[in-house]
Amino acid sequence: MIADNMLGLVKNSSVIRAMFEEGNRLAKIHGAENVYDFSLGNPNVPAPAEVGTAIQEILDEEKSTYVHGYMSNAGYEDVRKTIAQSINQKFDTTFDATNIVMTVGAAGGLNVILKTLLNPGDEVITFAPFFGEYRGYTANYQGILVVVAPNTVDFQPNLTEFALKITKKTKAVIVNNPNNPTGVVYSKETVKKMAAILEEKQKEFGTDIYIVSDEPYRELVYDGVDVPYLTKYYKNTIVGYSYSKSLSLPGERIGYLVIPDEAADSEDIKAGASVATRILGFVNAPSLMQRVVAKCVDAKCDVEAYNRNRELLYNGLIDLGFECVKPQGAFYLFVKSPTEDEKVFCDIAKKYNVLIVPGSAFGCTGYVRIVYCVSYDTIKNSLPKFAEIAKELGVTK
Amino acid sequence: MIADNMLGLVKNSSVIRAMFEEGNRLAKIHGAENVYDFSLGNPNVPAPAEVGTAIQEILDEEKSTYVHGYMSNAGYEDVRKTIAQSINQKFDTTFDATNIVMTVGAAGGLNVILKTLLNPGDEVITFAPFFGEYRGYTANYQGILVVVAPNTVDFQPNLTEFALKITKKTKAVIVNNPNNPTGVVYSKETVKKMAAILEEKQKEFGTDIYIVSDEPYRELVYDGVDVPYLTKYYKNTIVGYSYSKSLSLPGERIGYLVIPDEAADSEDIKAGASVATRILGFVNAPSLMQRVVAKCVDAKCDVEAYNRNRELLYNGLIDLGFECVKPQGAFYLFVKSPTEDEKVFCDIAKKYNVLIVPGSAFGCTGYVRIVYCVSYDTIKNSLPKFAEIAKELGVTK
CATH class of the missing domain: 3.90.1150.10 (Aspartate Aminotransferase, domain 1)
Known part of the structure; x- marks a missing residue:
């Protein structure tokens, strides 16, 4: 059985x-x-095309034992540095290699961060409609997924109900922006209101509540719309990114987590995410693809x-x-x-x-x-x- | 926190x-x-060299959306078929694609199978000295690792103590052959004795006990020694394999599970392993590397x-x-x-x-x-x- x-x-x-x-x-x-x-x-x-070129260059120029070998569980340091710099340039942030943990796609990243954060019985809030896998990811660590009902008028999150559903047990809030399945982009206004609610509730309960921002669709936006970078609006934000969509590499399982220094217990979270990567059996994000995305950091x-x-x-x-x-x-x-x-x-x-x-x-x-x-x-x-x-x-x- | x-x-x-x-x-x-x-x-x-050639050929000949895209969570069907045939040829077995689940290395495979098998409190036996990660992998699913003391004479497993440590709660036995850290290869004799003990205990307790055979070192053997293929000696055997060592690709995280039809509840285990691959956030083994190992199935x-x-x-x-x-x-x-x-x-x-x-x-x-x-x-x-x-x-x- x-x-x-x-x-x-x-x-x-x-x-x-x-x-x-x-x-x-x-x-x-x-x-x-x-x-x-x-x-x-x-x-x-x-x-x-940059992806094929990058693979070619890496295989031509770098040693097999390096390209295909083990590195730190968090990923190659130079890759993480390149990615941090690219984020800084795009979003006016100040990350460095230590803020990045390379992951087996966003799904791997979400599991790593939930493993790192959740005690059994901790609550994780998300907004319907939501990517159904969040339920399984949360359950993997005996967390409880708390779902905020959908706002079917414009599919922006229902923040009134959100505020009511935050408790002393709330450890994380999973935000998916742009959203799967609606394609809706949460506006700067929405993000600011969400942050204000969380700040207040953290004070009320004396807890730290982390936003886990699942962002595989960040680059897939239209009509010149802007997707706010959440670490700039709320310090306890951890970003989960994937190259599955921006570089059309979903089968390769390559992405990263951003863990800002400003986040509460940042050093423990960084160390925890590295250990969780190892202990969940990912060990590290696929090595060749790590090196590829570093070379394609601005490709789309x-x-x-x-x-x-x-x-x-x-x-x-x-x-x-x-x-x-x-x-x-x-x-x-x-x-x-x-x-x-x-x-x-x-x-x-x-x-x-x-x-x-x-x-x-x-x-x-x-x-x-x-x-x-x-x-x-x-x-x-x-x-x-x-x-x-x-x-x-x-x-x- | x-x-x-x-x-x-x-x-x-x-x-x-x-x-x-x-x-x-x-x-x-x-x-x-x-x-x-x-x-x-x-x-x-x-x-x-076959690895580099394979990557080149795949990128030249196959469509990007196919090579880097999603496939079934268990892996590309043709890859699984090729691997099954190669195992059959080497070990005189009769597997097909449905018996293979592609995994993120052996570490990913072990997590997938333990997630599939373990209820909280189930016991997993292993033999000291053992790869320390087994402790974390078992704990991930609230299993309890039961360690059989080392036999420091020749580092073959201590089967007398093993028999005593099997209980009604024993769900799995992790065997690592050739062994990390000793380099010792478990002989055919040892495997037969181990199987006989398990058969007896299964009957005694009315349970199914699975051997999980962790085999990343299968090809790394010397002096012409033979590493027995455990599915041939004990029907409730699941093999976890990795190309990390045989093809020197440890960073790429590519391996597979073999789930034989003869294993008890085989269909549930196959389906469960596929779901576990998805829900643990692996989603699938890295796609390009799946196609690479299929082309290098006999390389070393x-x-x-x-x-x-x-x-x-x-x-x-x-x-x-x-x-x-x-x-x-x-x-x-x-x-x-x-x-x-x-x-x-x-x-x-x-x-x-x-x-x-x-x-x-x-x-x-x-x-x-x-x-x-x-x-x-x-x-x-x-x-x-x-x-x-x-x-x-x-x-x-």
């Missing part, structure tokens, strides 16, 4: 991942071009391609009569379901080989997530399918 | 890792050539270089009067300390810039671990230092 909690997890395994497997299965039957898989955030835009994938996809899919769906807050970041649309139970919408879509994820997977029923990190043609060819789905559901403009 | 258990872990952080950092510090002061760092198993032998680093190192260091130390069981695998010597408290030996060695790890880090006091995955010259140049250390300790032939 496997572990009791794993039995449950296997049964209720990630809806998104199950759909990804389903998409692969359908593609084998109907041909990939006839399946419209909008389920998984697997970038369709290739890595920028073709964000404009995502923007074109966004416009095509958003306008296409709105024209058909669907409702959706237009997102300014990430590569997701969070569309209101025409049926009360959004799973009905998903099931009908699937009849047309259109795969979309129910909002319940993100703690927000009545909505569906549609990814647009697919090819432009997939979106274009899916629109007649969405028209048929709209017709079947009685959706009209 | 960070988590209570992390505070303790930070304080008592890995002795080996602390030495690795100390070695880097000393190298900066005295010059790398004057520091004899025998602390960390960081291969000095480069990756075989220059094992003969380690053999030359083994002979030089072993003979050098024996000639000086030190005592050691000659290892047939891995790249470690486990040397009897001339002082009762082996930390005294380590401290004296450090005065000569010779870094060695106390046996207490492996649950076996009175011994030290000396790695020989360093350059031949480092070993050659260290021998006069060891001579001085021997003299200071009164060691003579």
Whole structure:
């Protein structure tokens, strides 16, 4: 028998991942071009050319035992220095190598920081709709995920309810900006209000509450919108970053944590994050990819391609009569379901080989997530399918 | 404040890792050539040429979004198939892709399988001396590590004590073959006896007890010794493998688990390992490296270089009067300390810039671990230092 909690997890395994497997299965039957898989955030835009060049240069110039060898658990010092400098330049901060811990993607980074911070029973707050994996990550360390109900007007966080849900046991707040699944970007105003609430509650309870800012979509923003860098607004902020989207390297599992000196118990957190990296079995972020991202620190994938996809899919769906807050970041649309139970919408879509994820997977029923990190043609060819789905559901403009 | 258990872990952080950092510090002061760092198993032998060629071919021939993209959490199906076939060819087994889960090295694999198997309070048995990280990996899932005392005669496992320590709560037995830190290879005889004990105890308690065979050193063997493939001797065996040593890629974090169909609840374990890979934040083993190892499935680093190192260091130390069981695998010597408290030996060695790890880090006091995955010259140049250390300790032939 496997572990009791794993039995449950296997049964209720990630809806998104199950759909990804389903998409692969359908593609084998109907041909990939006839399946419209909008389920998984697997970038369709290739890595920028700098990545290939960097790999080539590193293999040509550096010793195999260095490139592929062990380094400190926190990562190569020169890589961490380069990344710190790049952050400083972009956001006018003052980090150095000691503030950076290289991680196995943002998912690895979140696990490392939660392992470092949480005692059993500690509470972690997040805002619905939210990336469903936060539930598992928190449970890994016997933490309790406390969910703030969605604000479906504009999907900015519901700060009134947030303030009410902070307790003496609140250890961390996971913020995802730009947001998965809504694509909404939390404004500077929102961040300032959130920080003020936290400052007050810290004083009230005599505790330290850390914002863990999960930022894999930071570079994927449109309409010139600005994503505030949270360490500048709240000193107990730890940033979790990933190159999965900015460099289109999701399979490579490469990212980092930023642990500012201003954060309470900063030295313990840095040391703890390094030990957690080792003890959770990551050991270190993949070595070649560490060296690659340091060489590509200012490179970016073709964000404009995502923007074109966004416009095509958003306008296409709105024209058909669907409702959706237009997102300014990430590569997701969070569309209101025409049926009360959004799973009905998903099931009908699937009849047309259109795969979309129910909002319940993100703690927000009545909505569906549609990814647009697919090819432009997939979106274009899916629109007649969405028209048929709209017709079947009685959706009209 | 960070988590209570992390505070303790930070304080008592890995002795080996602390030495690795100390070695880097000393190298900066005295010059790398004057520091004899025998602390960390960081291969000095480069990756075989096939690795570089494979990377080149993959980047030339495959699409960026495929090579660097997400795949199933268990890994690329073709990679898993290639690996299964290679194992079948070498060990006359009958695995297929579904029996393989790609992991972030062996450390990642061990965490994945322990997360999958352990309920809080379950016991995990291992044999001293053992890789100290097993303690942390087990504690991650609220398991209890039960240590069988060392057999210092030949460092084969103490099977009499083993049988006594198996209880109704025993869920897993971690076996490390070839062994870190002794370099000893468990014989076919030993494995058969161990299997017989487990079969009997499973019947007695009506439980399933899994052997988790941690095999990063499988290919690093000398004198033509054979390392038995444990799935052939005991059906509830799960193998954890890593390419860290065989292909000299420790920083890349690439390995796999083998979950045989014959293992009890095999389907649940496979599904659980896949979910655990996701939920622990690994998500998947690094994608490019998955494709690389599939292309290098029969490649091997220059094992003969380690053999030359083994002979030089072993003979050098024996000639000086030190005592050691000659290892047939891995790249470690486990040397009897001339002082009762082996930390005294380590401290004296450090005065000569010779870094060695106390046996207490492996649950076996009175011994030290000396790695020989360093350059031949480092070993050659260290021998006069060891001579001085021997003299200071009164060691003579």
